[in-house]
Amino acid sequence: MPTVHLHYALSYIANTAEFMRARKTAILLSAFLMAPLLAIPGALLFPFFALADASVGWVVRFSMLIVIALAWHAWLTSQKPLLRSICDIPVLASGCSRQRLMQLSLFRYLIFCWPLGFLLPALFVVADSGRRGIVTSLWTLGVITFTSLAKQIPLNRLPHSLSGSRSSLMVLAARACGDVTPFSDATRFARYLGMLTPVVCAAWLCRDIDQIPFARYHFAIGLAVACLPLRGLLAAAADEDKAFGALYVCSPAYKVLVGLRSGWVVLFFNGMVYTVFAHFSRLNQGAPFDWATLAAVASFTSVCILLGQLVRARPRWDGALLFLPLVLFIIGDVVP
Amino acid sequence: MISLKLDGVKKGFGERCIIQDATASFAEGAAHLLSGRNGIGKTVLLEIMGGLSAPTCGTVQLDGRDVTRKHPATCRRIVMAQAESSFLDSLTVEAAVRLFMALRNLPAKKSLFIDFDPFSLAPWAKTEFRRLSLGWRKRVILHMSFVADADVTILDEPTVGLDTVGVSILGALIKERACHQLVLLTCHDPAPLGLKDVHEHLLKSSGKDEGSVLVTYH
Numbered sequence: 129m130p131t132v133h134l135h136y137a138l139s140y141i142a143n144t145a146e147f148m149r150a151r152k153t154a155i156l157l158s159a160f161l162m163a164p165l166l167a168i169p170g171a172l173l174f175p176f177f178a179l180a181d182a183s184v185g186w187v188v189r190f191s192m193l194i195v196i197a198l199a200w201h202a203w204l205t206s207q208k209p210l211l212r213s214i215c216d217i218p219v220l221a222s223g224c225s226r227q228r229l230m231q232l233s234l235f236r237y238l239i240f241c242w243p244l245g246f247l248l249p250a251l252f253v254v255a256d257s258g259r260r261g262i263v264t265s266l267w268t269l270g271v272i273t274f275t276s277l278a279k280q281i282p283l284n285r286l287p288h289s290l291s292g293s294r295s296s297l298m299v300l301a302a303r304a305c306g307d308v309t310p311f312s313d314a315t316r317f318a319r320y321l322g323m324l325t326p327v328v329c330a331a332w333l334c335r336d337i338d339q340i341p342f343a344r345y346h347f348a349i350g351l352a353v354a355c356l357p358l359r360g361l362l363a364a365a366a367d368e369d370k371a372f373g374a375l376y377v378c379s380p381a382y383k384v385l386v387g388l389r390s391g392w393v394v395l396f397f398n399g400m401v402y403t404v405f406a407h408f409s410r411l412n413q414g415a416p417f418d419w420a421t422l423a424a425v426a427s428f429t430s431v432c433i434l435l436g437q438l439v440r441a442r443p444r445w446d447g448a449l450l451f452l453p454l455v456l457f458i459i460g461d462v463v464p
Numbered sequence: 465m466i467s468l469k470l471d472g473v474k475k476g477f478g479e480r481c482i483i484q485d486a487t488a489s490f491a492e493g494a495a496h497l498l499s500g501r502n503g504i505g506k507t508v509l510l511e512i513m514g515g516l517s518a519p520t521c522g523t524v525q526l527d528g529r530d531v532t533r534k535h536p537a538t539c540r541r542i543v544m545a546q547a548e549s550s551f552l553d554s555l556t557v558e559a560a561v562r563l564f565m566a567l568r569n570l571p572a573k574k575s576l577f578i579d580f581d582p583f584s585l586a587p588w589a590k591t592e593f594r595r596l597s598l599g600w601r602k603r604v605i606l607h608m609s610f611v612a613d614a615d616v617t618i619l620d621e622p623t624v625g626l627d628t629v630g631v632s633i634l635g636a637l638i639k640e641r642a643c644h645q646l647v648l649l650t651c652h653d654p655a656p657l658g659l660k661d662v663h664e665h666l667l668k669s670s671g672k673d674e675g676s677v678l679v680t681y682h
């Protein structure tokens with residue numbers, strides 16, 4: 129029976145994109161308001177934490193850089209099909225000079241890099257530079273606002289002749305990217321604004337907790353991520369909702385691993401909230417309330433807690449938890 | 465006089481040779497039809513002529529300028545409509561055409577479809593590209609190809625997805641443009657286009673695994 133529940137839970141994680149696609153304002157507004165209380169996705173930041181830790185040796189630093197590079201490359205590659213290259217559209221590409229194609233490519237790359245808006249402020253906070261953290265947070269908000277506004281600008285407000293008007297071209301390109309930028313409409317805007325806060329909060333929390341053995345655990349988890357099959361990582365990154373769902377469970381489990389009592393609370397709370405949101409969405413889509421799935425998610429949360437306990441009790445089991453994200457991502461791909 | 469010349473063009477992918485030798489000269493005055501069986505390399509050759517793909521060896525010159533160098537002035541003289549009608553899906557038809565014109569530095573009027581709208585796109589101006597049917601997507605791409613008013617218009621399977629009305633409009637446009645511009649196309653069934661004066665170029669196999677050669681019939 130627990131296996132069946134686990135199967136349900138993993139199916140749910142695999143299908144989080146579906147539940148997020150409902151885009152019901154009420155759900156997202158709730159998420160926005162509650163996000164800082166719910167999620168502490170420390171796992172998202174672990175390679176950066178390791179880099180920011182003065183006690184980390186060069187081997188770990190080098191490994192973390194590789195992890196970051198791999199993850200970042202995977203992210204960019206996974207986004208390519210979403211934001212099509214001009215080179216893939218012959219009717220556009222045939223008229224673009226090499227210089228223009230490079231301009232567009234750069235712009236496209238910058239759009240892909242939107243997660244930096246979350247990572248950089250947090251990284252600066254970890255590095256004990258509060259002012260820079262605030263500045264980069266503001267910068268992120270500026271980017272979010274610009275892209276949101278760009279999407280809303282009516283085309284007939286643009287100059288009638290766009291010749292040589294690079295800003296107009298940028299606005300048009302921003303509109304063209306409406307599907308993939310997270311800031312293209314109000315609901316997505318609220319959702320990502322809601323995500324920024326907990327990431328920065330997580331960084332702030334971790335900064336002040338001295339007892340966390342940063343180097344050891346971050347290095348180990350980083351290695352696990354580096355060992356992820358590229359396909360799994362790509363698929364997870366391509367489906368941000370799936371990755372987000374996995375983080376909801378993984379990051380508190382990680383907190384349990386490193387011995388934080390708050391991890392238990394967060395883990396349980398995340399599991400419940402995740403379930404409630406999922407059912408909210410299913411109900412909005414006309415599906416009946418599914419108690420079996422609710423139980424499945426609850427049992428999955430319990431498994432995570434137990435795993436965290438096991439690892440804490442027996443340090444040599446550390447490796448087991450490292451494979452949790454790996455298993456999640458792979459099964460998330462396999463389970464339809 | 466617009467002149468596009470292929471000289472000893474070869475193209476292969478890895479060890480596989482697609483085009484063994486393509487040498488030909490294309491001039492305005494009549495449409496140029498590139499024919500050949502499926503997979504012989506018609507699209508590959510059109511992409512080379514459009515500057516989208518570089519030949520393994522040989523040259524493609526438009527009025528003496530190498531097309532593959534992607535010089536801004538040369539690029540603006542060429543437009544290519546692909547067989548599958550793909551574009552940035554989230555854009556409306558109007559935004560798509562405006563983006564196309566902006567990238568080509570073409571002036572765009574406030575009302576886009578008043579002076580030139582052969583494919584009757586005006587009612588669909590506010591519709592997102594992804595919401596269009598196959599035929600209407602094709603019409604948008606073809607509209608772009610002709611509104612560009614380029615010296616060289618390359619059309620890869622332009623009739624696919626078009627209804628009979630669309631095909632006859634397309635035929636009329638090709639006939640008109642071919643008088644003073646260079647129009648190159650591939651089409652397995654060109655009869656419905658009603659093109660009377662067509663220069664046919666045949667890509668045919670040169671032997672087993674040796675790629676194709678281009679033969680021109682006058």
